[in-house]
Amino acid sequence: MKTVFVHPERCIGCRHCEMACAIEHSKSQDLFGMLFETPRSKPRIHVELGIDFMTFPNRCRHCDPAPCMQVCPTGALHRDVETGSVLVNYSTCIGCAMCAMVCPFDIISFNKVWSIQLDHEVNTKCDHCIDRQQAGNIPACVEACKTGALEFGDANTIIRSSRKDFTVRTTLALKGEEAPSLPPNIEAFRDIMAKVSQFGTLG
Amino acid sequence: MDKKIEIIVNARTTDEAAKVVLEKAIEEGIETVWDRLEAQQPQCGFGQLGMCCNRCAMGPCRISPFDDAGPTRGVCGADVDLIAARNLLDDLLVGAASHSDHGREVVEVFLETAEGKSQGYKILDETKLNAIADEYGIDTKGKSKEAVAKEVALAIFEEFGTVKNSIQFAESRPPEKTKETWKKAGIVPRSVDREIVEAAHRVHMGVDSDYVNILLHALRTSLSDGWGGSMMATDISDVLFGTPKPVSSYVNLGVLKPDMVNIVLHGHNPVLSEMVVKASREKDLVDYAKKMGAKGINLVGMCCTGNEVLMRQGVPIAGNMLNQELAIATGAVEVMLIDYQCIFPSITKTAGCYHTKVVSTSEKAKFPGAIHKEFHPGNAFDTAKEIVKLAVENFPNRNPDRVKIPNNPMKLMAGFSVEAITSALGGTLQPLIDVIASGKIRGAAGIVGCNNPKIKQDYNHIVLTKELIKRNILVLETGCAAIASGKAGLLVPEAAELAGDGLKEVAQSLGIPPVLHMGSCVDCSRILVIAAKLAKALNVGIADLPIAGAAPEWYSQKAISIGAYFVASGVYTVLGLPPKIFGSPNVVQLLTEGVEGVVGGKFAVEPDPVRQAELMAAHIEKKRKALGI
Numbered sequence: 001m002k003t004v005f006v007h008p009e010r011c012i013g014c015r016h017c018e019m020a021c022a023i024e025h026s027k028s029q030d031l032f033g034m035l036f037e038t039p040r041s042k043p044r045i046h047v048e049l050g051i052d053f054m055t056f057p058n059r060c061r062h063c064d065p066a067p068c069m070q071v072c073p074t075g076a077l078h079r080d081v082e083t084g085s086v087l088v089n090y091s092t093c094i095g096c097a098m099c100a101m102v103c104p105f106d107i108i109s110f111n112k113v114w115s116i117q118l119d120h121e122v123n124t125k126c127d128h129c130i131d132r133q134q135a136g137n138i139p140a141c142v143e144a145c146k147t148g149a150l151e152f153g154d155a156n157t158i159i160r161s162s163r164k165d166f167t168v169r170t171t172l173a174l175k176g177e178e179a180p181s182l183p184p185n186i187e188a189f190r191d192i193m194a195k196v197s198q199f200g201t202l203g
Numbered sequence: 204m205d206k207k208i209e210i211i212v213n214a215r216t217t218d219e220a221a222k223v224v225l226e227k228a229i230e231e232g233i234e235t236v237w238d239r240l241e242a243q244q245p246q247c248g249f250g251q252l253g254m255c256c257n258r259c260a261m262g263p264c265r266i267s268p269f270d271d272a273g274p275t276r277g278v279c280g281a282d283v284d285l286i287a288a289r290n291l292l293d294d295l296l297v298g299a300a301s302h303s304d305h306g307r308e309v310v311e312v313f314l315e316t317a318e319g320k321s322q323g324y325k326i327l328d329e330t331k332l333n334a335i336a337d338e339y340g341i342d343t344k345g346k347s348k349e350a351v352a353k354e355v356a357l358a359i360f361e362e363f364g365t366v367k368n369s370i371q372f373a374e375s376r377p378p379e380k381t382k383e384t385w386k387k388a389g390i391v392p393r394s395v396d397r398e399i400v401e402a403a404h405r406v407h408m409g410v411d412s413d414y415v416n417i418l419l420h421a422l423r424t425s426l427s428d429g430w431g432g433s434m435m436a437t438d439i440s441d442v443l444f445g446t447p448k449p450v451s452s453y454v455n456l457g458v459l460k461p462d463m464v465n466i467v468l469h470g471h472n473p474v475l476s477e478m479v480v481k482a483s484r485e486k487d488l489v490d491y492a493k494k495m496g497a498k499g500i501n502l503v504g505m506c507c508t509g510n511e512v513l514m515r516q517g518v519p520i521a522g523n524m525l526n527q528e529l530a531i532a533t534g535a536v537e538v539m540l541i542d543y544q545c546i547f548p549s550i551t552k553t554a555g556c557y558h559t560k561v562v563s564t565s566e567k568a569k570f571p572g573a574i575h576k577e578f579h580p581g582n583a584f585d586t587a588k589e590i591v592k593l594a595v596e597n598f599p600n601r602n603p604d605r606v607k608i609p610n611n612p613m614k615l616m617a618g619f620s621v622e623a624i625t626s627a628l629g630g631t632l633q634p635l636i637d638v639i640a641s642g643k644i645r646g647a648a649g650i651v652g653c654n655n656p657k658i659k660q661d662y663n664h665i666v667l668t669k670e671l672i673k674r675n676i677l678v679l680e681t682g683c684a685a686i687a688s689g690k691a692g693l694l695v696p697e698a699a700e701l702a703g704d705g706l707k708e709v710a711q712s713l714g715i716p717p718v719l720h721m722g723s724c725v726d727c728s729r730i731l732v733i734a735a736k737l738a739k740a741l742n743v744g745i746a747d748l749p750i751a752g753a754a755p756e757w758y759s760q761k762a763i764s765i766g767a768y769f770v771a772s773g774v775y776t777v778l779g780l781p782p783k784i785f786g787s788p789n790v791v792q793l794l795t796e797g798v799e800g801v802v803g804g805k806f807a808v809e810p811d812p813v814r815q816a817e818l819m820a821a822h823i824e825k826k827r828k829a830l831g832i
C-alpha cells in the first residue's frame with residue numbers, strides 16, 4: 001500500500017505543500033498562471049497551527065474502507081483500485097457534506113472547480129495526485145516538502161525505518177545516553193516558541 | 204464585557220485602557236494587528252529559522268532543518284550559516300539605516316537653522332552645542348552660536364560619508380578599554396553610511412561568504428548606529444529642541460479628550476512635531492477650535508515621536524506600538540500625523556472606518572489614503588499650522604455616538620537625559636557609583652524595544668521591570684518599553700515602593716522613579732553614554748560594569764541593531780523573542796557565546812520575563828564580583 005506518510009515533528013509550517021498542491025490542481029499548473037484563473041485553485045492539504053506554534057499537515061488519508069465513500073448518497077466518491085485513491089466525481093457531487101461530517105480527519109472542503117462548469121461548490125479533497133501517480137511521479141505536496149515531513153512510499157517500508165529509529169533511541173536511552181530525535185538547535189527553537197506561546201495570544 | 208470578547212482582549216494586552224478600546228474595536232468589526240497575526244498562522248518555519256534566502260533570481264532557496272532530508276545549500280552554494288548570517292546582517296543594516304537616516308534629517312534641519320534657512324527653529328541648548336563643538340575640536344571663541352552650529356553640522360555630515368573615515372563620538376565617548384576591543388576585533392566604525400552601504404554590498408551573492416566575517420561587520424555596522432547615527436540624532440535634537448529635564452505628564456489612551464480637537468503625533472522624528480506643538484499653542488488656531496465647538500486643541504504622542512515631545516514638551520502620550528490602531532478606534536482622533544517607522548501600512552484603512560484623517564509628512568514615507576503634507580525645514584511652521592487647522596476643521600465630523608475614551612490616564616515622569624540624571628545627583632555621577640559600590644543598588648539594566656503581538660502587550664516589559672527593581676537593579680528605559688512602564692504606573696516616584704530596600708531608599712531620597720524614562724529608541728544612545736561615563740569613572744571597560752540589557756518584546760530591524768550595538772559595546776543583552784538564526788547552530792553559538800570573548804557582551808534568548816530577570820541579575824552579580832564590590 002503506497003501512501004503519504006506524515007512525520008509531524010518535522011513540519012515547520014512553511015506551507016510549500018499547500019502551494020504545490022494548489023498549483024498542481026490549477027488549470028495552468030503554473031504558479032503565475034494560477035493567479036489569473038477563476039475559480040482560483042485551492043490547496044487540498046491544510047497546514048494549521050496547533051499548540052506551542054507547532055503545525056500539522058493534514059490531508060486525506062485515503063482510508064479503506066473510507067467512511068466518506070460509505071455515506072455518499074450519490075456515489076460521487078469512488079476508489080481508483082490501482083493506486084487506492086479515494087476520488088470525487090465532481091459532476092455527481094451534490095455538496096451535501098455528508099462526507100465531511102464523517103471524515104475522521106476533517107479534511108474535506110468545498111470549492112468551485114475549473115474542470116467543470118457548475119454553479120455550486122463540490123468536495124475538493126485531496127485526489128492523491130492521481131494524474132502524477134499515473135505518470136510515475138510522487139504527489140506534489142511530497143515533492144515540495146523540503147523537511148521530510150511528508151514521505152511517499154510503501155507504508156510498511158516507511159514504518160520499518162521509523163521503527164528502527166525508535167528502537168535505536170529506546171536502547172540508547174536504556175544505556176542512559178541521549179539520542180535527540182530532533183537536531184538540538186531545532187529543539188531549542190521549539191522550546192523557545194513553546195514559551196512564547198505562554199506569553200502571547202497564539203499557539 | 205461579553206465573556207468571549209473579554210477572553211480575547213485579556214489575551215492580547217495588559218494595558219487596561221487599551222482593553223476598553225479593543226473591546227469596542229472588536230464589537231465594531233475593526234481589524235487590528237492581532238487579527239492579522241492570527242490570519243498569518245502558521246508562519247513559515249524556514250523564515251523563522253533564518254533558513255531561506257530570497258536574495259537573487261537563482262533562488263529563492265531554503266535549507267532543510269533536518270540533515271537527512273532536503274537541500275543543504277542554496278543554488279549558489281550558500282550553506283545555512285551563511286544564509287542565516289547574511290539575513291541577520293540584512294535586517295540589521297535596515298535598522299541602522301533607519302536610525303541614521305533619522306539622524307541625518309535632524310542634522311539637516313540643524314544646518315538650515317544655523318544658516319537661517321529654516322522656519323520656526325532655534326538653537327535651544329547652547330551649552331550642549333558648545334560641548335559637542337569642543338569634542339569635535341571646533342573653536343567656539345568669539346563665534347555666534349549659529350556659526351558654531353554650522354561648523355558642527357558640517358563636521359557631522361563629514362562622518363556620514365567616507366572622507367574622514369572615523370566617527371568622533373565613537374572616539375571621544377567610549378572608555379579606552381572598550382575601544383581597544385573594537386580595534387582588536389577590527390570593528391571600529393569608520394562612518395555612518397559606509398558601514399551600512401558596505402553591509403548591503405556584503406550580502407550580495409558571492410561577496411562575503413564567511414559567516415564569522417559577516418557577523419563581525421554586523422557588529423561594526425551597529426556601532427556606527429549606536430555611537431554614530433543614533434547618537435547624532437539624540438545630541439542634535441537636544442541642541443535644537445532642548446536637552447530633556449524631568450517632566451510630569453500622562454500616559455495611555457485616556458489622554459485623548461472628549462471635548463477637544465485631538466491630534467496624535469506618531470512615528471519617530473521630532474522635527475515636524477516640535478513645530479506642531481508650537482502651532483497648537485497659537486492663539487488664532489485655539490480660537491478657531493473653539494469656534495468649531497471644541498474646548499481647545501489636545502496634542503498627544505504615540506511611539507517615539509511621542510517620547511520625543513513628551514520628554515521635551517510634556518506632551519501626554521497615548522501609547523506604544525500596539526496602541527496605534529486603538530487610538531483611532533476611540534473615534535475621537537481628528538488627525539493622526541505620521542512621519543516614519545513603526546506605522547502600520549494599514550493605518551489609513553483603520554482611519555477610514557472613522558472620521559480620522561491620517562496626514563503623512565515625509566517624502567520617503569507615503570501611505571495610500573493619507574493626506575500628504577510634506578515637511579521641509581523652510582516651511583515647517585506653516586505646514587504645522589496647516590495640519591492643526593485641518594484637524595480643527597475635522598472636529599465637526601466626529602460622531603459623538605462612536606466615541607469611547609478610557610477614563611484614567613496614568614501619571615508619569617519622563618525626561619531623564621544623562622544631563623538630567625547627573626544634575627539630579629548633584630552634578631556628578633559619583634553618588635550613583637557610590638550606591639552601586641555599596642551594593643544598595645546592585646547595578647543597572649537597560650530595557651528597550653518594541654511591542655510584538657506575539658507577546659501579550661507590555662506583559663514581558665512590566666514583569667521584567669518589576670522583577671529587576673525588586674532586585675535593587677536600577678532600570679533605564681527607552682522606546683515602547685518606557686511607555687509600557689509609564690502605563691503600568693512604574694514611572695512615578697511612588698513606584699519606589701515596589702523596589703527592593705536599597706533602590707527604594709535611593710529613589711526616595713532623590714524623589715525619582717526606580718525606572719527612568721530616557722527617551723525614544725534613538726535615545727538608547729543615552730544609555731551608551733551613561734554606561735561609558737560610569738566605566739570611565741571606574742577606569743574599566745563597559746563590559747566590566749554590573750549592567751545588562753533586554754528587549755523583551757522586540758519586533759523591528761532597528762531593535763536588532765540596538766541589541767547588536769549593546770552587545771558590541773560589552774553589554775549582556777537578553778532578547779524575548781528569537782532572532783531568525785536558529786537554523787544555524789554556528790550563528791547561534793557565536794552570538795550567544797563566542798562573541799563574548801571578542802567584545803565582552805553577548806546575546807541570550809529567553810521569552811520568560813522572570814527568567815530574563817534572573818539571567819540579568821546573575822550577570823550583574825558576576826560583574827560585581829569581578830570588580831570586587
Ligand code: SF4
Binds near residue numbers: 014
Ligand atoms: S511542506 Fe512540509 S514542512 Fe512545509 S508545511 Fe508542508 S508538510 Fe510542513
Ligand code: SF4
Binds near residue numbers: 060061086102104
Ligand atoms: S476524505 Fe476523510 S474519510 Fe474519506 S478517505 Fe479521505 S480521510 Fe478518509
Ligand code: SF4
Binds near residue numbers: 071077096098
Ligand atoms: S458532498 Fe459530494 S462527495 Fe460528499 S457525500 Fe455529498 S455528494 Fe458525496
Ligand code: SF4
Binds near residue numbers: 257258260262263277
Ligand atoms: S543568493 Fe544563493 S541562496 Fe540566496 S537565493 Fe540566490 S542562489 Fe539561493
